[in-house]
Amino acid sequence: MNKVAGKLTESATAKGRLPAHEVIYRQLRDLVLYGDLAPGQAVTIQGLTERLGAGMTPVREAIRRLIAEGALEFQGNRRVSVPLLSVDNMSELILARQWLDPHLSLRATERATPDDLEELTALDEALDRSISAGDLRGYLELNYRFHKRLYELAEAPILADLADGLWLRFGPSLRVVCGRLGTQNLPDKHKDLLEAMRAKDAEGAARAIREDVIQGMEQVRQSFDAPAVSN
Amino acid sequence: MNKVAGKLTESATAKGRLPAHEVIYRQLRDLVLYGDLAPGQAVTIQGLTERLGAGMTPVREAIRRLIAEGALEFQGNRRVSVPLLSVDNMSELILARQWLDPHLSLRATERATPDDLEELTALDEALDRSISAGDLRGYLELNYRFHKRLYELAEAPILADLADGLWLRFGPSLRVVCGRLGTQNLPDKHKDLLEAMRAKDAEGAARAIREDVIQGMEQVRQSFDAPAVSN
């Protein structure tokens, strides 16, 4: 099988260096994480091949990964959709985050360098600007990145994976609730957290993040009790 | 397109009603869970298409799912392998199970019916027989199924998913350690657990399962310190 002196056709495929299924995965992940797909909405393969301009195989693989992470739901027949959370589901998520986030913050506090703290501070300031500007999408993205960075600093990859995965589950609902309540009265215990971290007060950091989690997540849970105001 | 003697060449396919990718996923999952794939071992798509007698697409999707669950590892280049755990990884897993398992057992105790308890007891007895018979594979499978059933009884699907996923991560290492130590001195706090559950002593059940987890997992962790006896 000679290559017949392949001439390299200058295809200039212009892809980054990542495989297509990885690119599609990240795009689809962001779609879920930031609530661009509503809870309960159906997700079709062909719909995504058009929306994301990709082939069928990469889309299939991306969907499988997201299903495995709990970001999407396989409906038994061959349908896939964004999961609808129940109050009980939210309670589980709150419980899990109430344990994971403080633990990771505690470890992060012990390990964070001044540079790390500066990075977190910058993220939090950008976050504040998004809130002031009423930029919901920016808030959701920066808030996630703030916590994600905190997870990474803990140097506990498996626990960080678990915590990270939870965001995919409540992402769509978080968007709905924030969209309804506006960006003004959003909780932000990040200042307390950063202060504790600078003082190397690991316990204090854990307490601060716990309050941040409870405030944010309870808002979502309570919105399930009040039977959705039409909208 | 009547069926009218469609070719049926592969008539003996004898598949149940599940799609191929689901079947392949479960087979591959068991391979990891029960340590038929050694830690560090490379996993190739084409190798699995032959080993499991399946097409390429179902195998690819199964692999993606297992990677998302942490059961397999994507090596940056395009290689996939069974993860090699570090001592730190094991510590994280122990920590996570120390929180998840007692919590789920507590909930399971509150909800278990007499029938459920009977089922668990039967599983545990089968488990004992496997140990007596020196049947390592049987032990691994029944031990997993015992805990898995416990998770289900807790009626907390998200937390159960998390706990279940952890087994995939330490499965290969567990097999190695148990294979080295034999099946005789395996921990079994299941008797204490079942007794507490029958008495509806949720706190006691949580304590029992915590000890079971610690005993089993610590054995694995300590085997990492002692630098593997050749082999």
Next chain:
DNA sequence: CAGCGAATAATTTGATCATATTCTAGCAAA
């Protein structure tokens, strides 16, 4: 002349796509 290393060839494996087949759901007709 022997041993080592870099460059290149070859083989293996992964990624993607086009296509055929199978299944589901919706609709029409009895």
Next chain:
DNA sequence: TTTGCTAGAATATGATCAAATTATTCGCTG
């Protein structure tokens, strides 16, 4: 309401292209 048909979407295969590891060759140095 039930049953059969049809349209369309999902599943699965094999072919093709691309990339990476392995093997090989050739030249160099000791």
